[in-house]
Amino acid sequence: MTTQSGFHHRLRNYILKKHGSVNAFCRAVGIKYPAQMTPYLKGKCQPGKKMIERLEKDGADVDWILTGHAVGEQSSPISDALAISRYRMDIDNLLRQVRVHIGRFEERLKPAIEAYAVLDDEEKIVDLSSSIEKFLGYELGALASVPLSDIIHPEDYVQFKMALERQNSQDSVLMFYSRFKTGTGEWLNAEWSLSVKRKPMTDQNEYAMILRKTDAQLY
Secondary structure, three states, X not given: OOOHHHHHHHHHHHHHHHHOOHHHHHHHHOOOOHHHHHHHHOOOOOOOHHHHHHHHHOOOOHHHHHHOOOOOOOOOOHHHHHHHOOOOOOOXXXXXXXXXXXXXXXXXXXXXXXXXXXXXXXXXXXXXXXXXXXXXXXXXXXXXXXXXXXXXXXXXXHHHHHHHHHOOOOOEEEEEEEEEEOOOOOEEEEEEEEEEEEOOOOOOEEEEEEEEEOOOOOO
């Protein structure tokens, strides 16, 4: 089974194949001291948000580097992925946590994730990546701080809110089939799962969602 355990080998392979040396990679992505790469290349720590952003801007397949699997290469219910993964809903590193935990699943549970999104307590999209914008065909940054209700079909949003109200526990995973509005104004059918977490010492929730297209006829 391919997991995150070999990510440092994949990272080194990517760097040497594209740039020829660690020093050249550091110059290309704006890392002042090449020694900063040592913990990553020895597998002593996982890339954080800034390193992931540097790799993405450099054109790296971050999902492959972290997990050994490219996004979308597996096919199984995406709700299983979030249900098994008990990551902490930390807004600053959630995208990294989702990718890291995907690498821990058994082969049969690896989800065909096509997009990620993080929502705050008001259900507004937190701009951690352009994943959902690419998925729905919007310009980069177009969905930052946009409420979920603006991109889900009104009928489907009602069902979503009813499901949230029915949940008994503060932490839960919900699965939906909904129509999402694309950048061209059309509706795209998607299967998506939402992880709900209660912020410690507050009455506010944090949300993470993963999505993929579906051929299912919703209505």
